[in-house]
Amino acid sequence: MTIERVFSGVQPTGNLHLGNYLGAIVNFVKLQDTHNCIYCVVDMHAITVWQDPAELTRNIREVTAAFIAAGIDPKKHIVFNQSQVSAHAELAWVFNCVARLGWLNRMTQFKEKAGKDRENASVGLYAYPNLMAADILVYRATHVPVGEDQKQHLELARDIAQKFNNDFSESIGAHGFNDKFFPQPEPLITGPATRVMSLRDGTKKMSKSDPSDYSRINLTDDADGIAQKIRKAKTDPEPLPSEEKGLETRPEADNLVGIYAALAGKAKTDVLRDFGGGQFSGFKSALVDLAVDKLGPIGAEMKKLTQDPAYVDSVLTDGASRANVIASETMNAVKDIVGFIRAK
Ligand code: AQP
Numbered sequence: 001m002t003i004e005r006v007f008s009g010v011q012p013t014g015n016l017h018l019g020n021y022l023g024a025i026v027n028f029v030k031l032q033d034t035h036n037c038i039y040c041v042v043d044m045h046a047i048t049v050w051q052d053p054a055e056l057t058r059n060i061r062e063v064t065a066a067f068i069a070a071g072i073d074p075k076k077h078i079v080f081n082q083s084q085v086s087a088h089a090e091l092a093w094v095f096n097c098v099a100r101l102g103w104l105n106r107m108t109q110f111k112e113k114a115g116k117d118r119e120n121a122s123v124g125l126y127a128y129p130n131l132m133a134a135d136i137l138v139y140r141a142t143h144v145p146v147g148e149d150q151k152q153h154l155e156l157a158r159d160i161a162q163k164f165n166n167d168f169s170e171s172i173g174a175h176g177f178n179d180k181f182f183p184q185p186e187p188l189i190t191g192p193a194t195r196v197m198s199l200r201d202g203t204k205k206m207s208k209s210d211p212s213d214y215s216r217i218n219l220t221d222d223a224d225g226i227a228q229k230i231r232k233a234k235t236d237p238e239p240l241p242s243e244e245k246g247l248e249t250r251p252e253a254d255n256l257v258g259i260y261a262a263l264a265g266k267a268k269t270d271v272l273r274d275f276g277g278g279q280f281s282g283f284k285s286a287l288v289d290l291a292v293d294k295l296g297p298i299g300a301e302m303k304k305l306t307q308d309p310a311y312v313d314s315v316l317t318d319g320a321s322r323a324n325v326i327a328s329e330t331m332n333a334v335k336d337i338v339g340f341i342r343a344k
Contacts, residue, residue: 006035007141007185009042009082009132011208012059013051016066017216018295019196019206022262023147027190029071031145037077038139038323039067041316044082044089044131048124049113061312062302066219068315069301080319082135087327091134092127094334098164099130103156109149133157137182138327145188148195149205154187161185171337181337193262199233202251220299223292230256230288235280242276244268253280260287263294 008028010020028039041063046056060081067079082088104110107129114121124131132153136144137160144154161182165172172181198204198215206216217229234252241247247254247268257275260283261268275283305312335342 003034003036004143005139005141006031006037006143006145006188007040007136007139008038008145009040009045009135010063010066011042011046012056012063012081013046013049013208014055014059014062015208015213015216016063016219017196017206017208018219018259018291019147019193019216020208021066021070021219021295021298022191022193022196022259023149024145025066025070025072026262027145027188028067031143031188032071032073032077035143037072038141038326039072039077039079040135040323041067041079041081042132042135045128048122048128058306060316061306061309062220064312064316065302065305066298068305069298074315074319078319078323079315080323081316084316084320085138085323085327087138087324087331088131088134090331091138091334092131094338095130095134095137095160095164096127098167099133099156099160103159104129106152107156108152129153129156130160133160136185137161138330139323140183140330141185142183143188144185145190148189151187151189154185158184168337171339175333175336177333177337181333191262192266192268193258196259197251197255199229199255201234202253202255217291217295219295220302221295222299223296226291226295227288230284230291233284235284239277239279240272240275240283242272244272246272246276256280256283256287260290263287263290 008024010024028037031037041060043056043060064079068074072079104126110126110128113125133156136157146154161184165179165181169179172179196206198206198210200212200215210216214229214232217226233256236250236252240253247257257268257271261271264271332342
């Protein structure tokens with residue numbers, strides 16, 4: 001039986017937060033037991049918006065440190081930064097020629113990030129989903145753990161895989177490959193916190209780029225910082241409901257209960273069984289204790305690791321060389337299928 005391959009990435013754009021952790025990294029850790037995993041620090045995605053070069057380097061190391069501190073084993077699995085494996089960019093170019101403008105025009109993330117100043121957004125930001133499809137498909141990965149915000153990009157990756165397989169079906173067959181050369185990658189969007197919301201506004205996603213640091217819990221926040229942010233988190237005047245249905249019209253309460261549930265490894269219903277009917281103050285104190293208990297050791301380990309950049313860089317180079325073996329094989333096949341000439 002072949003073990004399925006998992007791929008996912010995180011952008012090194014600073015302020016790695018609880019949403020990235022609960023929506024993605026926690027699931028990365030779990031999947032190590034059952035899958036071959038490739039986890040990538042997607043630095044080429046990061047530069048789709050301006051990054052200060054020295055800060056980018058620091059952030060690449062910080063995301064790598066977060067992966068390791070959270071429990072990803074870079075020896076058993078693969079951890080690397082995207083720009084070290086050139087096949088990502090090469091396949092992305094082929095996909096730029098497979099994907100249709102109409103498909104990209106529908107991407108809500110581009111609309112949100114480019115905002116009103118669309119004309120001034122980088123071409124890279126627009127073509128971002130094609131690079132993401134290449135990241136996944138260059139490893140012919142079948143499963144992609146992501147937060148809910150990435151669902152639309154995953155659908156696009158599936159469309160690109162299918163169009164490539166159809167457009168080149170004759171050539172794929174002529175070169176002796178299976179007609180499903182690229183698989184249909186499945187998003188894995190699981191757990192009670194697939195969309196962690198801002199602590200200041202329960203209708204907005206917790207995000208690295210929110211100007212208010214109080215909107216998010218960063219993985220590097222210390223115990224006092226975590227406590228302060230949770231205590232100041234927006235709530236409403238009602239006590240917590242005893243059943244999940246009671247959270248439906250209360251986005252801030254729903255968010256905090258979801259965070260508690262995810263950190264405790266419980267369902268929201270179980271959390272409400274313990275805290276339903278109570279005031280937010282008591283619940284927030286319990287959430288502070290839980291968050292400090294779970295995130296404190298990760299933050300401390302991240303700090304230790306980032307003080308040893310030579311070690312972190314060696315993890316990335318080792319991972320990149322192993323990733324490169326798989327990616328080059330796919331890229332060589334793609335070149336043959338498309339009709340390019342390459343050295344053999
Ligand atoms: N709020 C969130 N809740 C759950 N999952 C989330 N993810 C991001 N935000 C949340 C998931 O984290 C993984 C890595 O995200 P990313 O760094 O590649 O990009 P992003 O989604 O653009 O992250 P941010 O924090 O939202 O950055 P900005 O502020 O630049 O927009 C992904 O699996 C993502 O789903």
